Amino acid sequence: MKILTKNELQLAEEALINHFPKSLKVYGFLYGINRNRPTTLEVVVDSWPDFKVIICRPDPKNRRALEFMKKVTYFCMDEQILRKMLTEENAIDWSTYFLIGGFDSSHTSMLKEVSAEREVNNRGYTLVHLMFLPDISRLRTPEIDSELESRISSLDPSHTELVNNTWKFGKNQQGFRNIKNLITNFPSCCITDTQGEPVSWILMYDYCALGILYTLPEHRGKGYAKVLICSMVKKIHAEGYPVYCFVEDDNTLSHKLFTNLGFTEDPSYRAKWVEFNF
Known part of the structure; x- marks a missing residue:
């Protein structure tokens, strides 16, 4: 197992392009890291340069890691290698709460087996569709009148509390820190009212997915x-x-919305979030 250096992270980002859409979440984290967005993660692989498993995990040397939820994400081309990293190579710290997000749901049984061997409890958080837009020309843009267009803007840190208080995973200090980090360091878009206050918005997560x-x-x-x-x-x-x-x-409304705008998915693939040591 190897922790990737700055130069190696650039090469790993390029390699992950060949495995879209399943590698998109790890790619998104690396995309942000490689463009100097703030991060509390380090990235490890089973071998280099020909890796089969790449894991983003909390960096134990990063003091800011305690301010955010402990998140783990990985992309795997060989489940047996992943199992070995989790059981024999301490690729994840099993001693405290953490969340593995956006992994291939076909690995659920293996993850439950490994956590049971360590006497670590787990529970499924959510099952999701990974929607992506492979070609920008496929985007079906609605007509926008000039008045509405004039009210399209970006969020700024003063809007953090508003967004946090309406976010299903927010309404607390950890959520506030997370939203402020996203608004400050990643793109966002909002529509304002006549007083210039946001009434509708969309953000980008630190793994570069659209959300919130x-x-x-x-x-x-x-x-x-x-x-x-x-x-x-x-x-x-x-x-x-x-x-x-x-x-x-179960969010059929949003699934239909993104589909109608031109997004697509791999129908054989579902991503999943699972909590451990909760």
């Missing part, structure tokens, strides 16, 4: 979500970011 799409209840039914997604997609595509998102399995 929300419209205040009194402003729904006006097509703001479509406008925001398309505006954000054009913005991040122009800056070189990947264009993808995760949609929870």
Whole structure:
């Protein structure tokens, strides 16, 4: 097992492009890290340069890691190598709470077996569709009048509390820190009212996926979500970011929304989030 250096992270990012869409979440983390976005992660592989497993995990030397949820993400081309890294090579610290997010749901049984051997409890958090836009020309952009276009803007740190208080995983200090980090360091897009206050918004997670799409209840039914997604997609595509998102399995409304805008998915693939030591 090897911890990747700065130069090796660049090469790993390039290698992961060949495995889209399944590698998109790890690719997204590396994309941000390689462009000097703040991170609390380190990246390890089973071997180099021809790796079969790549894992993003909390960096024990990073003091800021304690301020955020302990997250692990990986991309795996060989489940047996992954099992060995988890059981014999201490690729993950099993002693405290952590969340493995965005992994191939076919690995669920193996992860449960490994955690049971270590007497670590686990529970499924959510099952999701990985939606992506392989070609920007496929984006179906709605017509936007000049008045609405003039109200499209970006979020700033002063909007952190508003977003955190409406986010399903927020409403606490850890959520506040997370939202502030995203607004400060990653692209965002919002629609404002006549007083310049955000009424609808979309952010980018630190793994470069679109997310936290929300419209205040009194402003729904006006097509703001479509406008925001398309505006954000054009913005991040122009800056070189990947264009993808995760949609929870039971969120049929959002799945239909992204599908109608031109996003697609691998129908044989589902990603999953699982908590350990909760």
